[in-house]
Amino acid sequence: EPEVTQTPSHQVTQMGQEVILRCVPISNHLYFYWYRQILGQKVEFLVSFYNNEISEKSEIFDDQFSVERPDGSNFTLKIRSTKLEDSAMYFCASSDAPEGPLTDTQYFGPGTRLTVL
Amino acid sequence: ELKVEQNPLFLSMQEGKNYTIYCNYSTTSDRLYWYRQDPGKSLESLFVLLSNGAVKQEGRLMASLDTKARLSTLHITAAVHDLSATYFCAVDITQGGSEKLVFGKGTKLTVNP
Numbered sequence: 299e300p301e302v303t304q305t306p307s308h309q310v311t312q313m314g315q316e317v318i319l320r321c322v323p324i325s326n327h328l329y330f331y332w333y334r335q336i337l338g339q340k341v342e343f344l345v346s347f348y349n350n351e352i353s354e355k356s357e358i359f360d361d362q363f364s365v366e367r368p369d370g371s372n373f374t375l376k377i378r379s380t381k382l383e384d385s386a387m388y389f390c391a392s393s394d395a396p397e398g399p400l401t402d403t404q405y406f407g408p409g410t411r412l413t414v415l
Numbered sequence: 416e417l418k419v420e421q422n423p424l425f426l427s428m429q430e431g432k433n434y435t436i437y438c439n440y441s442t443t444s445d446r447l448y449w450y451r452q453d454p455g456k457s458l459e460s461l462f463v464l465l466s467n468g469a470v471k472q473e474g475r476l477m478a479s480l481d482t483k484a485r486l487s488t489l490h491i492t493a494a495v496h497d498l499s500a501t502y503f504c505a506v507d508i509t510q511g512g513s514e515k516l517v518f519g520k521g522t523k524l525t526v527n528p
Contacts, residue, residue: 406450
């Protein structure tokens with residue numbers, strides 16, 4: 299069964315460093331998302347991406363964040379200068395079409411645990 | 416701002432018992448999802464509810480949606496230990512063709528032998 303994959307599974311970085319989290323969405327999907335989950339808290343939307351541009355972003359997704367689809371398969375989230383409060387689990391998700399009948403479920407990857415020291 | 420409230424947030428129950436988790440949301444939406452998350456793991460899609468009155472069942476879990484009341488329920492029948500996990504409801508907000516999920520805080524379910 300197709301699945302979303304993410305690398306690395308765990309990233310440890312120093313405050314102020316740049317990190318890139320990588321995702322490979324399900325191959326025929328068109329819509330891509332990043333969410334984050336601070337330990338023990340709820341899942342929060344960061345950004346959605348379609349047709350090579352951001353469709354929507356939350357207030358969390360400030361200028362320190364960027365997303366890119368550098369080729370036909372990868373979808374990346376970059377945090378330019380990490381802060382302590384960026385420590386969280388970051389989930390990538392993909393879906394095929396939000397208006398498609400019964401096919402618009404967002405499928406989540408296994409997550410990358412980001413620890414900022 | 417859309418609010419999604421789940422209750423209870425923590426649920427400890429005995430095997431064999433029944434219980435219901437509630438998910439209330441504050442704005443109009445025709446799509447609601449239930450996800451399961453095991454500790455340290457990702458989110459597994461359980462149910463997609465696409466219209467008012469929708470009811471879906473899988474094994475010991477049954478989900479329903481009342482869009483007029485802005486309420487979804489996840490009913491657990493004859494709980495077993497394997498159902499122990501955190502359950503999230505998520506409400507779809509589709510704006511301009513882009514889908515965004517707003518999650519509840521989750522219900523941590525513990526099923527005791």
